[in-house]
Amino acid sequence: MMRIEATPHKLHLFFCTNTRENGDKSCGDTPDTALLAEQLKKRFKEAKLPIRISRTACLGPCAQGPNIMCYPQQVWFQDAHVEDLDAIDAQVRKILASGSAG
Ligand code: FES
Numbered sequence: 001m002m003r004i005e006a007t008p009h010k011l012h013l014f015f016c017t018n019t020r021e022n023g024d025k026s027c028g029d030t031p032d033t034a035l036l037a038e039q040l041k042k043r044f045k046e047a048k049l050p051i052r053i054s055r056t057a058c059l060g061p062c063a064q065g066p067n068i069m070c071y072p073q074q075v076w077f078q079d080a081h082v083e084d085l086d087a088i089d090a091q092v093r094k095i096l097a098s099g100s101a102g
Helices: 032-046 082-098
Strands: 011-016 051-056 068-071 075-077
Touching: 011 032, 011 082, 032 051, 032 082, 068 082, 075 082
Parallel strands: 011 051
Antiparallel strands: 011 068, 068 075
């Protein structure tokens, strides 16, 4: 029988790694979100932060990608690339500490 449980994660990051065969722009056109997910997962695990990292299919705003979505704080990181690793890391820690993007 289905159960409803509270998740243990204070913050969940979804990294779009979607690819398309028809040539339309997609986040998976570059390896950036996959590489960012790998690096941030390692960093947050080492810091023992309650952050979940997931790779996902299309999140919607493909033209603004590569995209990373942050829940439940309702934040997008758009046009995110490997060189943004430290900035995303810092911003996520700030959001986690404050509970919002503000
Ligand atoms: S392909 Fe990433 S948001 Fe659509």
